[in-house]
Amino acid sequence: MNxxxxxxxxxxxxxxxxxxxxxxxxxxxxxxxxxxxxxxxIACIGLVGSLAACALVLLGLRHLPSGIAVSVLNGGLVxxxxxxxxxxxxxxxxxxxxxxxxSVVRSIPSRTSAFYALVLVSTAAAEAIAAEREITTxxxxxxxPLICLVALGALVxxxxxxxxxxxxxxxxxxxxxxxxxxxxxxxxxxxxxxNLSAVAASAGAAPGAVALGVALVxxxxxGMLGVFPLRRWVGRVAANVPAGAAGFIIxxxxxxxxxALARVTVSGLGPQxxxxxxxxxxVAAIALGxxxxxxxxxxxxxRLIGQLVSAQAAMLLLGLxxxxxxxxxxPAYGMTAFLGGLGITAIATLASFGVLAMLQAAGIxxxxxxxxxxxxxxxxxxxxxxxxxxxxxxxxxxxxxxSRVLLISSAADSHYGWLAVxxxxxxxxxxxxxxxxxxxLYADAGDEVPFTLGATPLLSRIVAGVACVAGIVLVVLIQPxxxxxxxxxxxxx
Amino acid sequence: MNVILxxxxxxxxxxxxIAIFLPERNEEQRARVRTIALAGAGVxxxxxxxxAVLGQIGLGQGGGLASAYQENHxxxxxxxxxxxxDLVADGITLPLLVVVTTIxxxxxxxxxxxxxxxxxxxxxxxxxxxxxNGVLCSADFLLFAAFWGLLLVPMYLLIRIWGGDGARRAxxxxxxxxxVSLGLIIATTVIVVVEAGAQTSDMGANLTRxxxxxxxxxxxxxxxxxxxxxxxFPVHTWMIEAQSKxxxxxxxxxxxxxxxxxxxxxxxxxxxxxxxxxxxxxxVITGLAVVGAFWGSxxxxxxDELRRFIGYMNVAQMSLVLLAIGAQTSVALVGAVxxxxxxxxxxxxxxxxxxxxxxxxxxxxxxAMGGLVTQxxxxxxxxxxxxxxxxxxxxxxxxxxxxxxxxGSFPEHRIATVLVMASVIVTTGGLLWVxxxxxxxxxxxxxxxxxxxxxxxLTVLFPLVGAVVLFGVRAGAVVPVIANGVLExxxxxxxx
Numbered sequence: 001m002n003x004x005x006x007x008x009x010x011x012x013x014x015x016x017x018x019x020x021x022x023x024x025x026x027x028x029x030x031x032x033x034x035x036x037x038x039x040x041x042i043a044c045i046g047l048v049g050s051l052a053a054c055a056l057v058l059l060g061l062r063h064l065p066s067g068i069a070v071s072v073l074n075g076g077l078v079x080x081x082x083x084x085x086x087x088x089x090x091x092x093x094x095x096x097x098x099x100x101x102x103s104v105v106r107s108i109p110s111r112t113s114a115f116y117a118l119v120l121v122s123t124a125a126a127e128a129i130a131a132e133r134e135i136t137t138x139x140x141x142x143x144x145p146l147i148c149l150v151a152l153g154a155l156v157x158x159x160x161x162x163x164x165x166x167x168x169x170x171x172x173x174x175x176x177x178x179x180x181x182x183x184x185x186x187x188x189x190x191x192x193x194x195n196l197s198a199v200a201a202s203a204g205a206a207p208g209a210v211a212l213g214v215a216l217v218x219x220x221x222x223g224m225l226g227v228f229p230l231r232r233w234v235g236r237v238a239a240n241v242p243a244g245a246a247g248f249i250i251x252x253x254x255x256x257x258x259x260a261l262a263r264v265t266v267s268g269l270g271p272q273x274x275x276x277x278x279x280x281x282x283v284a285a286i287a288l289g290x291x292x293x294x295x296x297x298x299x300x301x302x303r304l305i306g307q308l309v310s311a312q313a314a315m316l317l318l319g320l321x322x323x324x325x326x327x328x329x330x331p332a333y334g335m336t337a338f339l340g341g342l343g344i345t346a347i348a349t350l351a352s353f354g355v356l357a358m359l360q361a362a363g364i365x366x367x368x369x370x371x372x373x374x375x376x377x378x379x380x381x382x383x384x385x386x387x388x389x390x391x392x393x394x395x396x397x398x399x400x401x402x403s404r405v406l407l408i409s410s411a412a413d414s415h416y417g418w419l420a421v422x423x424x425x426x427x428x429x430x431x432x433x434x435x436x437x438x439x440x441l442y443a444d445a446g447d448e449v450p451f452t453l454g455a456t457p458l459l460s461r462i463v464a465g466v467a468c469v470a471g472i473v474l475v476v477l478i479q480p481x482x483x484x485x486x487x488x489x490x491x492x493x
Numbered sequence: 494m495n496v497i498l499x500x501x502x503x504x505x506x507x508x509x510x511i512a513i514f515l516p517e518r519n520e521e522q523r524a525r526v527r528t529i530a531l532a533g534a535g536v537x538x539x540x541x542x543x544x545a546v547l548g549q550i551g552l553g554q555g556g557g558l559a560s561a562y563q564e565n566h567x568x569x570x571x572x573x574x575x576x577x578x579d580l581v582a583d584g585i586t587l588p589l590l591v592v593v594t595t596i597x598x599x600x601x602x603x604x605x606x607x608x609x610x611x612x613x614x615x616x617x618x619x620x621x622x623x624x625x626n627g628v629l630c631s632a633d634f635l636l637f638a639a640f641w642g643l644l645l646v647p648m649y650l651l652i653r654i655w656g657g658d659g660a661r662r663a664x665x666x667x668x669x670x671x672x673v674s675l676g677l678i679i680a681t682t683v684i685v686v687v688e689a690g691a692q693t694s695d696m697g698a699n700l701t702r703x704x705x706x707x708x709x710x711x712x713x714x715x716x717x718x719x720x721x722x723x724x725x726f727p728v729h730t731w732m733i734e735a736q737s738k739x740x741x742x743x744x745x746x747x748x749x750x751x752x753x754x755x756x757x758x759x760x761x762x763x764x765x766x767x768x769x770x771x772x773x774x775x776x777v778i779t780g781l782a783v784v785g786a787f788w789g790s791x792x793x794x795x796x797d798e799l800r801r802f803i804g805y806m807n808v809a810q811m812s813l814v815l816l817a818i819g820a821q822t823s824v825a826l827v828g829a830v831x832x833x834x835x836x837x838x839x840x841x842x843x844x845x846x847x848x849x850x851x852x853x854x855x856x857x858x859x860x861a862m863g864g865l866v867t868q869x870x871x872x873x874x875x876x877x878x879x880x881x882x883x884x885x886x887x888x889x890x891x892x893x894x895x896x897x898x899x900x901g902s903f904p905e906h907r908i909a910t911v912l913v914m915a916s917v918i919v920t921t922g923g924l925l926w927v928x929x930x931x932x933x934x935x936x937x938x939x940x941x942x943x944x945x946x947x948x949x950x951l952t953v954l955f956p957l958v959g960a961v962v963l964f965g966v967r968a969g970a971v972v973p974v975i976a977n978g979v980l981e982x983x984x985x986x987x988x989x
Contacts, residue, residue: 402639408683
């Protein structure tokens, strides 16, 4: 296969998405008064097309023992099983968002096409991040979803605080991106190469500069992942952006950030650059402690969900650390746990915000006080919120709990026992935070009248419900997810 | 395909899923919800009883370490370790399954006294039953932890929603302690899975010798986790609070099954998986048993609230079980399982009777009551049967258990056994003192119109009385079954 064909194949899933976004915008320009539904279905077709393109690549990957379908630009752009896993996950998240986005686009009828175009482009950018091992394109790929997601938040704002939170997201994301930029520039200065894997070879030449570069990159990417120290945007977006869009913004950012971190650390720096392997656990420990403690004192459901996503994202860092052999000289399977956890986190985030969107559509405010006695008023809403938040918080025996145990086990297997202890304590705290919410939902009677979720379209309810039920189903069917995650992690380990 | 254990575990959940979709607008609909729930608990109970009888025969014929029934399917394998949906019911599990399914059946019967949010109540009770049955049958660490964790939220809500004044605080205490217990169980699981090197979370496969440090740490983590659930001194406070503030039906589940699960976990995991430290630190376990026995029995005497009194009695009773766990002899451990069964029934009865008394007298104060035997002689009778079982009167469930615990523990820890025996005298005095204060003495005017037990009370209490008598009279039939299960523990402790 020549390089042009390879490049075409490599970029086909992303090209499908960007192309569909352009078509949607063009149609909106030609026929401004078109029903919002049309744009939604166009976006869905684009996403299904992208999934089909991913399936094509995966079909080709079956016959390649290396797990790498395409490697172009001197290995700077790699389409492998890992990139495909992330691409599929991003597409599924976006598809779910499009299907539950009725309540969001209803408030912006004239800008519907822009909404879906931004969803598609940020999904394409998240897909692209997973394929990058080259400094300059990685930076571009990182900047694209940040801009799209910030624009998305600003586009769907329903109050002034929405605009402010999007601006704060931009600033925080910009700081993170700048940190990554400076880190990568340092790498370039040391290696004179734009390929990340060259850093490992030159690590001994300038250990101080490498350490500083690694620190900057890790801190910057943690911002995209939504964990300490650049994590305030998660809570703000969760609280101020309409839930249907907030779920997508946060989930896509976590997927993109997770993919970037895995590519830079595991795939790029590898075991030769030891700095990140002591920096990441410290960041993880602080992030776990901070997010889980913060979740205990949240007063709004949306911010609570934001904190729980942040805690779950911090938990994913444990999987990153366990990418080499474990205590018994066997693969630690940390990357499998990482990808499995990333999948569960994305689905649970989508589910939680999907349920929240239904509550918002029914006129229920966001404060925990406002969902007091929700089970009296609408039992299905209370059950769905319980399952989705429980999955995010790691309440047993839901899928989030299982993913946390797998992440903790892999970290302990890789001699990060102390971090496993911190993670277990953090899980106990997030479970307590979830229990506090459940008590409000079920135990305390609210004085409002009963309501139904009928204000939300049936399709949105079904999609949100399926995402919630996935939190239970994935407990039983964890093996297929792990099998796919193991295949995805194969090229990174 | 053998699905008996799965049926026992999942049938309550299945019926809970049916109940959740039923309306509850009027009393007729609420009765339908309760009936469905009763069917769920009933299936579990009847399958357990039927299966327990067959299991007993099977174990009697086979002997050795064989388990009566087992289900094993690989859960996931694409990971650093494999996990299994591995269910086992051996000689320890079988009698305890009978105990818990009986108690849950009674708790569902008791739900006819619940008139608010019946559907949620029975669904939560059935969820707890699924979790309890699952914990008892799990032979995989991860599965065990998942079922253990499943207890937390439903039990918290049951205490919080249907409890009286102070239920919010009691539920918070419960959740806090149980979250710590869950965390410690996860930590134990991780240690065993990582350090044993068997690359599986199956309990049977992880019975290789762990490194000394890992074994010691694992033992203490699991011990504290189960000590919390078992309400061992000094981590017993949650139980006292929950026992006194939860509704009678929920408190019955708490005292009848939660404490039992803690003791079961201690035997199943702390002793079998970590036999070295369990034997080495047996003096600590025994010491805690002695302190707990006195703390519980003397603490009970200081209580004026009936349910808090029962809570402290539970602490004292669990100390007897802890003594047997410290002694680690076959006789003592068989006695401990029998005692758990007897304590489960008796404590459930005491809680239900105290609930009935509180309901009739509108007070929880022991000193404010008196002379109830005139108006409610059958209620007094039920209390005395339960108290007699706790004291260890022959032909009741507690007797054989008490006797075997003391007989089995004495050769190993003579002073401790004598001290714990002495505490039983205090416990006996306490139970009789309460009986005297509540049921005997002069009749008080305000209680002149107190009703005796109703048909519903009889329906709830009679199965428990029957079980207490059956386990007392036919203890000989159960002992060989339990001995088969205990054999695995003693074999491990002796280095086999």
